[in-house]
Amino acid sequence: MPGFELFSDKERKEVNDVLDSGVLMRYGFDAMRKGHWKALALEKALAERMEVNYAQVVSSGTAALTIALASAGIGAGDEVIMPTFTFVASFESILALGAVPILVNVDDTLTLDPKAVEQAITKSTKAVMPVHMCGSMADLRALKSICQDHRLLLLEDACQAIGGTFEGKPLGSYGDLGCFSFDYVKTITCGEGGAIITNNEKYYSNADHYSDHGHDHIGKDRGAEGHPFLGYNFRISELHAAVGLAQIQRLDEFLAIQKRNYLILRETLESIPEISFRRVPRGGEESYAFLSFFLPNVKMAKKVHTALGEEGVDGCFYWFDNNWHYYREWEHLIHKKSLGKLPKEVHEQLPDYSKSNFAQSDEWIGRNVSCLIKLGWTESEVQDKAKKMAKIIRDLLK
Numbered sequence: 001m002p003g004f005e006l007f008s009d010k011e012r013k014e015v016n017d018v019l020d021s022g023v024l025m026r027y028g029f030d031a032m033r034k035g036h037w038k039a040l041a042l043e044k045a046l047a048e049r050m051e052v053n054y055a056q057v058v059s060s061g062t063a064a065l066t067i068a069l070a071s072a073g074i075g076a077g078d079e080v081i082m083p084t085f086t087f088v089a090s091f092e093s094i095l096a097l098g099a100v101p102i103l104v105n106v107d108d109t110l111t112l113d114p115k116a117v118e119q120a121i122t123k124s125t126k127a128v129m130p131v132h133m134c135g136s137m138a139d140l141r142a143l144k145s146i147c148q149d150h151r152l153l154l155l156e157d158a159c160q161a162i163g164g165t166f167e168g169k170p171l172g173s174y175g176d177l178g179c180f181s182f183d184y185v186k187t188i189t190c191g192e193g194g195a196i197i198t199n200n201e202k203y204y205s206n207a208d209h210y211s212d213h214g215h216d217h218i219g220k221d222r223g224a225e226g227h228p229f230l231g232y233n234f235r236i237s238e239l240h241a242a243v244g245l246a247q248i249q250r251l252d253e254f255l256a257i258q259k260r261n262y263l264i265l266r267e268t269l270e271s272i273p274e275i276s277f278r279r280v281p282r283g284g285e286e287s288y289a290f291l292s293f294f295l296p297n298v299k300m301a302k303k304v305h306t307a308l309g310e311e312g313v314d315g316c317f318y319w320f321d322n323n324w325h326y327y328r329e330w331e332h333l334i335h336k337k338s339l340g341k342l343p344k345e346v347h348e349q350l351p352d353y354s355k356s357n358f359a360q361s362d363e364w365i366g367r368n369v370s371c372l373i374k375l376g377w378t379e380s381e382v383q384d385k386a387k388k389m390a391k392i393i394r395d396l397l398k
């Protein structure tokens with residue numbers, strides 16, 4: 001990732017189709033559009049590639065998470081379990097519906113710890129939202145069994161792991177619903193965009209209506225459509241969808257490059273005995289979007305991250321201090337800062353995160369460094385990078 005590194009004539013052709021017809025809207029204008037339905041074609045291609053019955057393409061990954069929760073009836077006062085290590089979109093989507101984000105520890109997979117999930121379940125819990133961070137997945141088998149026992153929704157955030165699999169199934173298709181982001185820095189990009197996938201017809205039709213003002217999309221005339229429930233505008237434009245349509249057809253090409261580059265980096269770093277790698281749950285295959293490893297302690301991880309940056313090895317992240325991805329820096333959530341009043345349920349049920357103890361998460365995230373695997377690297381560039389990284393790390397460990 002990211003997919004923009006390899007833009008080609010394929011993306012240009014799809015975008016030009018849309019500009020030639022002049023129809024930038026995904027619905028209606030049938031007579032003008034010269035047969036081009038890019039959002040619809042992207043949904044078809046995505047559903048096929050992800051081996052599910054339905055896909056709904058929308059304006060962003062954050063929108064996709066919000067719509068997925070809404071489509072399953074999650075609302076005010078419902079608790080949704082999410083990890084301490086994710087992107088801020090996780091709690092934003094939950095709070096947008098008046099639901100309550102319940103933060104839970106991650107383990108050495110860098111994703112939800114199933115034992116911690118079980119302990120966090122209350123009578124208000126309605127959903128579990130694992131986030132497959134940095135190209136690898138949560139233990140979906142364990143989480144599915146917990147969800148079945150407690151009748152909870154399993155919603156996979158696969159925004160950073162498109163193309164990975166669990167027990168042979170594409171990530172996003174294992175739970176009740178799955179979400180992707182096609183924002184500018186993701187493996188498949190539209191500029192801005194996202195998608196919901198599911199095999200559940202009701203969730204799908206709810207998502208379809210909800211993302212377009214509650215319109216039921218029955219009949220040809222938009223003015224005559226019904227609106228069975230309240231919705232919003234989370235539509236994607238045809239221009240964005242056109243880019244995504246070209247990109248999704250290149251997913252396997254991108255995954256092969258990611259895997260090649262990842263393996264070169266990993267094989268070199270494996271020669272350093274003090275380093276260990278994130279655990280991939282049994283049955284899982286990563287998308288190879290990042291290589292994530294652990295140093296022996298927090299101090300060393302910070303040192304390694306700083307030294308890599310100073311020596312010009314770009315694209316390595318120290319999430320522990322990152323204010324988008326780790327709970328320690330989410331001061332807006334911790335201090336319940338909102339522009340208007342928060343829903344009563346959120347105020348009453350939201351744990352006081354300023355007093356929370358996530359020592360287990362701190363242990364793993366504090367020792368972790370994650371390196372983005374770029375698509376644009378040539379084989380010899382990765383080899384040089386790997387050697388340089390290994391030397392920097394070895395020198396620091398001496």
Ligand SMILES: *Cc1c(COP(=O)(O)O)cnc(C)c1O
Binds near residue numbers: 060087089159192194
């Ligand atoms: C990118 C991302 C999102 C949100 O996607 P946007 O399209 O940027 O709104 C959600 N979750 C994760 C894990 C992400 O990486």
